[in-house]
Amino acid sequence: MTSDTSTATEASTGPVIPAPDGYRQVELDVEADRDAIRDVDEWGFAFTTPPEVLEQLAFPLEAGRTVGIRTDADGELVAVHGSYAFEMPVPGGARLPTAGLTWVAVHPQHRRRGLARAMLTAHLRRTRERGEPLSALFAAEEAIYGRYGYGRAAFAARATLPRGTVLRDVPGADALRVNLERFDAERHAAVALAVHDAVDRPGWITPTTDALRANLLSDIAQWRDGAETRRIAVVRDAAGSPRAFATFARKEHWDEVGPAGTVRVKLSAALDGAAARALWGVLVDLDLMAQVETGMLATDDPVLTLLVNTRAAKVRTADNLWVRIVDVAGALAGRRYAAPLDVVLEVRDDLLGENAGRWALRGGPDAASAERTDAAADLVLDVRDLSAAYLGGPTLVALGAAGLVQELTPGALAAASAAFASPLAPACNWVF
Numbered sequence: 001m002t003s004d005t006s007t008a009t010e011a012s013t014g015p016v017i018p019a020p021d022g023y024r025q026v027e028l029d030v031e032a033d034r035d036a037i038r039d040v041d042e043w044g045f046a047f048t049t050p051p052e053v054l055e056q057l058a059f060p061l062e063a064g065r066t067v068g069i070r071t072d073a074d075g076e077l078v079a080v081h082g083s084y085a086f087e088m089p090v091p092g093g094a095r096l097p098t099a100g101l102t103w104v105a106v107h108p109q110h111r112r113r114g115l116a117r118a119m120l121t122a123h124l125r126r127t128r129e130r131g132e133p134l135s136a137l138f139a140a141e142e143a144i145y146g147r148y149g150y151g152r153a154a155f156a157a158r159a160t161l162p163r164g165t166v167l168r169d170v171p172g173a174d175a176l177r178v179n180l181e182r183f184d185a186e187r188h189a190a191v192a193l194a195v196h197d198a199v200d201r202p203g204w205i206t207p208t209t210d211a212l213r214a215n216l217l218s219d220i221a222q223w224r225d226g227a228e229t230r231r232i233a234v235v236r237d238a239a240g241s242p243r244a245f246a247t248f249a250r251k252e253h254w255d256e257v258g259p260a261g262t263v264r265v266k267l268s269a270a271l272d273g274a275a276a277r278a279l280w281g282v283l284v285d286l287d288l289m290a291q292v293e294t295g296m297l298a299t300d301d302p303v304l305t306l307l308v309n310t311r312a313a314k315v316r317t318a319d320n321l322w323v324r325i326v327d328v329a330g331a332l333a334g335r336r337y338a339a340p341l342d343v344v345l346e347v348r349d350d351l352l353g354e355n356a357g358r359w360a361l362r363g364g365p366d367a368a369s370a371e372r373t374d375a376a377a378d379l380v381l382d383v384r385d386l387s388a389a390y391l392g393g394p395t396l397v398a399l400g401a402a403g404l405v406q407e408l409t410p411g412a413l414a415a416a417s418a419a420f421a422s423p424l425a426p427a428c429n430w431v432f
């Protein structure tokens with residue numbers, strides 16, 4: 001079957017990577033193959049982008065990090081994936097090179113023939129060869145990525161805050177100024193992204209490229225769903241330094257008894273509790289609005305902690321970042337540990353054999369090392385579960401209680417679990 005737009009031209013160059021019989025996997029040319037890549041993406045995700053919307057979007061996939069699968073028969077592109085070159089904050093504050101897996105799509109005509117598996121195998125291999133110890137993604141469906149060693153490493157909350165939601169007082173909040181302005185990328189993008197980037201939280205990826213930044217802050221008229229144009233609230237201290245922001249749009253609505261609008265927050269970040277209190281205090285008190293949809297928040301975001309009445313806030317949680325340790329030694333030595341740690345992990349990894357086997361992990365708050373060892377294992381686990389625990393979200397004790405970590409040395413599980421903990425819950429508040 002040929003896709004609607006007949007984009008079967010073979011622009012891509014690059015090496016051939018293993019693929020199932022009848023197909024070949026190749027590096028794509030993000031310029032010449034662009035229309036074909038978009039076409040497969042639209043087939044995979046069941047949407048059509050009108051040309052006038054397309055004009056407003058930057059193409060974010062990166063040269064040298066975009067791969068697809070073509071049929072041998074006619075060279076039609078039928079599967080794609082990309083990988084963003086991110087730096088992901090990990091416990092202890094370092095930022096480690098992380099391949100952000102994205103745009104994974106297989107044309108429905110070619111699904112369930114192993115194309116995604118071929119692409120994931122290539123992606124993990126190429127990530128390792130580039131020296132990136134981690135990969136991360138947002139999963140379209142949760143059942144897809146565990147088989148490739150990705151673990152559910154973070155959860156995020158979304159809340160619907162009724163108008164007038166009462167937040168606890170925070171010293172210093174009243175002294176901060178909150179400006180409400182029309183969002184203007186020229187004026188506000190740098191401010192917003194500087195605040196976003198200054199947040200110190202595991203998993204808190206900030207978009208690296210101009211294209212990703214532009215798309216994240218874009219305000220596409222056709223996607224507003226009846227809401228106003230984008231606004232921004234910026235919280236500044238007495239010296240004028242930005243401490244928090246939220247991009248948002250109000251959607252007016254009147255029910256039979258009066259105003260019932262909704263404030264939709266798209267992206268927000270705050271550098272301290274006073275700034276968060278000042279920001280959300282304004283957002284929950286906008287005239288004619290009945291509620292605020294918060295967008296994605298870390299599960300321990302200050303606004304949730306400041307709620308006097310959590311029941312009224314209708315908090316929902318869902319999986320957030322999925323993380324895959326691609327290089328056990330690099331990833332484990334690259335983060336810090338909340339408590340002294342000296343443990344031998346036996347790791348199972350079917351896709352990246354270099355990770356499999358026993359690793360002596362020693363570390364603490366200031367240093368860490370991970371080296372191969374012949375010593376007996378204290379804990380046995382799959383790379384998927386080590387990856388789930390990596391950012392300090394799901395605990396090793398919880399994974400052990402579920403039967404996913406085997407404890408061979410009594411006490412080792414609790415000790416490792418305490419050391420892997422993060423003071424702040426991991427989260428990323430935008431989808432890539």
Ligand SMILES: CC(=O)SCCNC(=O)CCNC(=O)[C@H](O)C(C)(C)COP(=O)(O)OP(=O)(O)OC[C@H]1O[C@@H](n2cnc3c(N)ncnc32)[C@H](O)[C@@H]1OP(=O)(O)O
Nearest residue numbers: 044102103104105106111112113114115116117137140143
């Ligand atoms: C990071 C991101 O980009 S998330 C976006 C993922 N993309 C989408 O959801 C778009 C729509 N879906 C698709 O394009 C495809 O169905 C994909 C990419 C999810 C899977 O592609 P396929 O080529 O069909 O997968 P493939 O044949 O390699 O299957 C690999 C395994 O995953 C399983 N699998 C594939 N898709 C799913 C799914 N949606 N739910 C559960 N299991 C799945 C297969 O059953 C198979 O299992 P097995 O290894 O036990 O045999």
